[in-house]
Amino acid sequence: MIKPLSISRLANLGANTIYNAFLEYRFQFNSITSRAKNRFANRDWQSGQSDAVERLELYKKVIDQLVTSTQPLLEERLHEKLVWASIKAVYSGLISQCEDWEIAETFFNSLTRRIFVTVGLDPQIEFVDTDFDTPPTHPKFNLYKVLSCEGSLPDLVLSILSEYDFGCEFENLRRDVGAIYSEIARYMTQLQSSKLEDISDKIERAEMLKSVFYRGKSAYLIGRLFTSSEKLIPFAIALLNPVKGMVVDAVLLEEDEINILFSFTRSYFQVQVIRPYDMVTFLKSIMPQKRTAELYNSIGFNKHGKTELYRNLLEHLANSCDNFEIARGIPGMVMTVFTLPSYDIVFKIIKDQFDYPKTNTHKEVMEKYDLVFKHDRAGRLIDAHEFEHLKFERARFSAGLLAELQRIASQNVRTQGNFVIIKHAYIERRVTPLNLFIREASESDVLAAVLDCGNAVKDLAATNIFTGDMLLKNFGVTRHGRVVFYDYDELSHVTDCNFREFPEPETIDQELAAEPWFRVDENDIFPAEFKSFLGLNGKYRDYFVKNHADLFKVEYWWQLQNRLRKSEILDIFPYKESKRLSKEPQ
Structure with a gap:
């Protein structure tokens, strides 16, 4: 009979297995990143885009493999928290010599949350706070x-x-x-x-x-x-x-x-x-005003950015007393959205059932968010972090908000004693809905936002993204006055759309018909309708039309489709045209 391994032995085996997987992840991450120099030098833009997607998919790929290899290693003791507490202690010692110890801690958390499906937090088996108050190593090279x-x-x-x-x-x-x-x-x-x-x-x-x-x-x-x-x-x-x-x-x-x-x-x-x-x-x-989480995101460590965001949220909740409330704006047909007034993020939860005329499935909505995650966001789509099994004090929710969440999103929201458990949510930065901004801001600021709304549609289209629901309520304005899009359930590729002109009516009955008298297929798009969809009125509508009349013409979209189908990567600059010095076409 084979003697079972001791906890200390399992801890060493488990910790080293996880540590080696982390080292392999970082090696592959750096290998993909290192290609960027040659992609730029050789103008190999298509391969550069493929590299970006490959690197985004790497983390899940490595964690999936690690879950598979950990199960036979621990066997029937896979879900013993005492074993995992010991693994965590050994692992903490191993990563104390790493230059990227904080990324290694998040990597460990990703594994334990997958295995235990942790609700809320469990400091016994995850790094709720870092084990290192100060960097555990000194830099070997000047940054x-x-x-x-x-x-x-x-x-x-x-x-x-x-x-x-x-x-x-x-x-x-x-x-x-x-x-x-x-x-x-x-x-x-x-x-x-x-x-x-x-x-x-x-x-x-x-x-x-x-x-x-x-x-x-x-x-x-x-x-x-x-x-x-x-x-x-x-x-x-x-x-x-x-x-x-x-x-x-x-x-x-x-x-x-x-x-x-x-x-x-x-x-x-x-x-x-x-x-x-x-x-x-x-x-x-x-x-200095940029969140630490967003800076980690920007240099490619989005999983640790998510960790930093959650830690910051918990710290804010511990030092504030305001309650969660429904976010400002027109309620969505697919998502319900709530926020904390004193903290500039929103929680987006998929509804149990979607309002008419939406026909999407939950799976399709999540696929749209995955598309945004992997696609060039062009400075116009808000980065969304996907969270599971969040746990908040029930006292931070008003009775009305909690009742509303349980009424329309009971599959994702439940109560457990004094806590509210959220099974699944997307967390994004909060922006001002464009329809509210137009109502509340000064005329000059509104005109700038109206102009930038058209620029946002064009920037996204240049990356092969068509917004679908082109309604003011689906756009938002950042603190820098930039217009962004945040309603992803109707996103599609420009190249998948069939942009059409309205056919000329041939009879009086057709001309007076309340409903289309001609066949309309699922991907048919009529740019001439965009004027009414936007919902702009008066001088703001006129200003938009004056600057973006091309958006209402099928020729604009056909020409763009031709360029995209030739795999042309169009230029979108993260600074104003007035800042450009070269004016060089790429």
Whole structure:
């Protein structure tokens, strides 16, 4: 008879199995990320998109394999919490020498939550808080390069660009150095003229992250400039690589500009990161208002970003007293949405039954969210974190809200003693619904939002996404005034749509018919209808039509479909057109 393994032996075997799986995950993650340099240098944009999807799918793939290998290792003791508490202790010791210990903790949590289907939190078998109050290791390499402005500012700019190996050459390095210098000089002049800066203050040094940030068809150098009075200036250089050679396309020096570059509506960067904690700390210094969770997301560690978001939410709940309430806006037909007034996120829960005329299934709705997760979000789709088995104090829910949730989403919401259990939810950043923004904001802000609403539709269409329900209530406005889309159940690919013109009626009866007298198939789209769908009135409708009349014509959509079907990747820049220096077509 084989003697059962002791808990200590199982703990060592289990911890090492998980640790080795984590190391393999990080190896594959870094291998995929490392391709970005050559993709940019060779203008291999299609492969770059495939790499992004492959990396997004990697985490689940590795965790699935780990669940399968852990089951025969622990056998009948798979669900013994004492065993897992011991595994966790050994694993904590193993990762204490890792440069990415926080990512390793989240990796462990992902496994235990899959095996135990944990409701709420269980500190015995997961890292509810990190085991390390301070980084357990010291960095072996410098995260950034310090470059002093010992000569002229153009010399400093040249030194910065010369630090990086892009695998390709600049079309005109001298010109681009001059362009960057001019932008910095203009910014400093504006500071001094506004009396926000001492007139004698000058750029003294630059601190530039050594890793290049790649995304889409662009590369970015990220850093910070310091003046002689130690004022910190966020600094980013956007680079393109058209056929003639690499060019500087934009210089970003405002915190808001950098925030938009790292927005929760954009796809994650491909960037080599040895110590995520240190990189996030650096990024936080130039984007102090940006949530730590969003910074982890932006550099590709979205699972740990989810961990940071949840920890931050729990901390906020412990230090606040307001109650959850239904989110502002017109109730959705597919989702019910609630929020905490003092915290800028929303919880989206799929209803048990969808309102007429929706015919989607729950599975199809979840597939749409998966599409958004893996697709280029173009700065127009809000990143959504999928959560399961959330547990909140019942006292934070009003009787009316709880009754409403249980009435329309009983499959996902239940009570258990003094707690509310949410089986499944998507958590997103809260934005102001566009229909409310138009009612409440100033005329100038509304006009800007109306204009950007059309830009949002076009940006998404350029990435092969058609919004479907083109209603004001499905768009939102961020704190930076950008219009985004957040209702995903009707999303489809532009190339799957059949854009049509209305046929001319041939009889009086057809002309007066209340319902279409012609056949309309599922994917048929009539752009001429968009004017009424949007729901804009008066001068705002006129302003939209004046600037986006092409959206109402089938020719616009047909031409776009042709370009997308040729696998053309269209340009969408995360900064204003006025910031562009090169105006180079990609």
